[in-house]
Amino acid sequence: MKILLPFLLLCAAPGFAQEEAPAAAAEAAPAAPAAEVVEAPKAAAAEEAKDLPRPSMLDEKKEVPKPEPKPEPKPEPKPEPKAEVKPEPKPEPKPAPAPVVKAVGPDEEFAFAKAAAEDADGKISEAAIEELAVFVRRHPASDQAPEAMLLLAGLRQKNGDWQVATASLLRLLYEYPDTKVGLRAKSDYLTLVDKKASRRHRPILNELVKLPETADKADRLSALWRKIAALAPDALYEPVAAEIRDFTVRFPGHQDGDKLQAALAQLHAANDKPAAALLSWRKLLALFPESPARPQAQMAIGDLYADALRDPKKAIDAYQELVEKYPKAPEVQAALENSARLFDDKLRQYALAVEMHERVVKLFPKTPASLKSLKAIAKLQRDRLNASEDAVKTLMRLSAMHGGQDGIDALIQAADYARRDLKDYNRQAEILRKVSDDYAGAKEAPQALYDAAGVYEDSVKDNAKAIELYKEVGSKFPSHKLAKRASDRAVKLGTTN
Numbered sequence: 001m002k003i004l005l006p007f008l009l010l011c012a013a014p015g016f017a018q019e020e021a022p023a024a025a026a027e028a029a030p031a032a033p034a035a036e037v038v039e040a041p042k043a044a045a046a047e048e049a050k051d052l053p054r055p056s057m058l059d060e061k062k063e064v065p066k067p068e069p070k071p072e073p074k075p076e077p078k079p080e081p082k083a084e085v086k087p088e089p090k091p092e093p094k095p096a097p098a099p100v101v102k103a104v105g106p107d108e109e110f111a112f113a114k115a116a117a118e119d120a121d122g123k124i125s126e127a128a129i130e131e132l133a134v135f136v137r138r139h140p141a142s143d144q145a146p147e148a149m150l151l152l153a154g155l156r157q158k159n160g161d162w163q164v165a166t167a168s169l170l171r172l173l174y175e176y177p178d179t180k181v182g183l184r185a186k187s188d189y190l191t192l193v194d195k196k197a198s199r200r201h202r203p204i205l206n207e208l209v210k211l212p213e214t215a216d217k218a219d220r221l222s223a224l225w226r227k228i229a230a231l232a233p234d235a236l237y238e239p240v241a242a243e244i245r246d247f248t249v250r251f252p253g254h255q256d257g258d259k260l261q262a263a264l265a266q267l268h269a270a271n272d273k274p275a276a277a278l279l280s281w282r283k284l285l286a287l288f289p290e291s292p293a294r295p296q297a298q299m300a301i302g303d304l305y306a307d308a309l310r311d312p313k314k315a316i317d318a319y320q321e322l323v324e325k326y327p328k329a330p331e332v333q334a335a336l337e338n339s340a341r342l343f344d345d346k347l348r349q350y351a352l353a354v355e356m357h358e359r360v361v362k363l364f365p366k367t368p369a370s371l372k373s374l375k376a377i378a379k380l381q382r383d384r385l386n387a388s389e390d391a392v393k394t395l396m397r398l399s400a401m402h403g404g405q406d407g408i409d410a411l412i413q414a415a416d417y418a419r420r421d422l423k424d425y426n427r428q429a430e431i432l433r434k435v436s437d438d439y440a441g442a443k444e445a446p447q448a449l450y451d452a453a454g455v456y457e458d459s460v461k462d463n464a465k466a467i468e469l470y471k472e473v474g475s476k477f478p479s480h481k482l483a484k485r486a487s488d489r490a491v492k493l494g495t496t497n
Contacts, residue, residue, distance in 0.1 A: 106139045109139075110148060112131070113132050114148075114151065116128035116131055125155060126155075129152065132148050132151055132152040132155070136148050136149055140250070146172055146180075146181045149176075150169075150172060150181045150185055150188075153165045153172070153185070163196075163235075166193065166197075166239070167240055169189040170189065171243060174220045174224050175217055175220070189209065193205045193206060197235065204231045205235060218254055219256075221243075221247060222247065222254065222256040225240055225247065226260060229244075229266050230266070233270035234270055234271055237271045241267050245264070257287075257288065258284055258287075259293065261280060261284040262284060262297065264280045265277045265284065268280055269304065269308075277304060278301060278309070281297040281304075282301070285298070294325075294326065295330075298318060298322040302316075302318035303315070312346040312347055313347075315342060316343070323335050323336060333363070336356050336357075336359050340376065350380050350384040351385065354380050354381065354385070357380075361374060366401055371402050371406055377394050378413075388417050388421035389422060392427070396414055396431075398410040399414075408442050408444050412435065425455050426460055428455055429455040429456050429459075429465075433449060433452040433469065436452070440476070446473060446477040446483075449476065450470070453466045453470045453473065456469060457489075457493065467493050473486035474490070
């Protein structure tokens with residue numbers, strides 16, 4: 001009983017009834033391991049349980065509501081990775097613009113250059129040359145430009161550059177003809193030429209003070225430099241070449257551009273600068289496609305390769321390009337003749353030399369050029385190609401084309417080749433008789449006919465033909481000294497027969 005009383009008190013406590021159903025359910029379920037409780041004897045516990053009220057059936061069926069299961073949360077979709085957006089760099093602050101420093105005008109610049117030029121110190125004076133040269137290039141239209149050029153020429157003369165000084169004075173005269181320093185420049189120029197130029201160049205250079213009748217400054221300067229290049233290319237070579245280059249910069253697109261380029265090439269060639277000359281001619285071909293000087297340029301390129309540069313193959317290529325591109329140009333004849341000469345003398349290709357001469361004959365018939373080429377062909381055929389038969393034919397062509405003394409000489413030479421080289425005496429006699437037939441009025445005609453009769457008599461052994469020709473000499477040239485001798489010879493041969 002001592003143990004049961006506390007248990008009953010516990011059951012009567014508040015909230016105990018609420019736990020009965022779970023307790024009953026616990027009784028129906030398999031017993032879990034009991035906590036550490038002091039157990040009473042089973043019999044006593046059963047006895048006491050009889051006196052307690054039994055739970056109703058409703059209470060037995062009454063279940064404790066189970067909590068509804070919470071729905072599992074759906075996994076949220078993973079967001080797609082966004083492209084990394086770099087923050088735009090903040091623009092750096094622009095520096096403040098530097099202050100614009102303006103230079104003074106030509107008046108102040110010339111005053112400075114003039115003061116430097118007149119400085120007593122020689123070193124400063126030398127440096128002043130550059131200052132004056134820059135001033136003239138920068139301000140050619142200024143009022144001070146003529147005086148600046150006069151000062152510049154004086155400084156260059158003091159430094160020993162008399163040729164540069166001379167060119168500067170000439171440019172001053174031609175560019176600024178009506179200025180107050182013009183007379184002083186002309187006087188200085190003539191004095192300088194008289195002291196420094198050679199006797200050969202003095203007359204030419206002195207004539208240059210006579211300006212051409214044109215109002216255009218560029219035209220006057222162009223005429224000046226081209227005239228020096230043509231008449232005295234070795235007198236003022238370097239300064240004139242520099243002036244021509246400066247002209248092309250100052251006056252781009254001038255109508256004399258190609259002529260000045262040709263003048264520059266001629267300057268280089270005349271002063272033993274073949275590579276520079278070659279480049280200048282090539283520049284003319286490259287920059288002036290419509291220039292009438294193109295055949296001249298092509299011819300000059302061939303000449304440079306042939307002589308100064310000693311490259312006969314490139315020379316022939318240049319000549320042949322001229323013939324192909326400009327067939328009507330007057331340089332074609334010389335190009336073909338030079339090609340023939342190079343094939344003969346330098347390359348020893350005699351058949352090609354003959355081919356070049358034949359082209360001359362075809363393109364320029366009945367001219368001195370074709371006459372010269374026919375003679376050259378005959379010589380090549382006999383002496384180089386061992387073709388005397390062809391040489392004889394060529395000489396016959398020469399006689400038929402040109403006639404005159406050249407035709408007579410050609411026939412006589414052909415008769416000689418027929419005898420000595422071909423041993424064809426009949427051919428020799430026929431050619432000699434042709435001299436008499438074709439050139440009856442020539443002084444050689446009686447002798448040629450008489451010699452033809454002698455060939456028939458001595459070499460061919462045809463007395464009948466010989467008698468015929470001897471009689472022809474007497475009848476055809478009765479007043480000639482050979483007429484009686486020929487008649488006597490005919491009588492003698494007839495008697496012998």
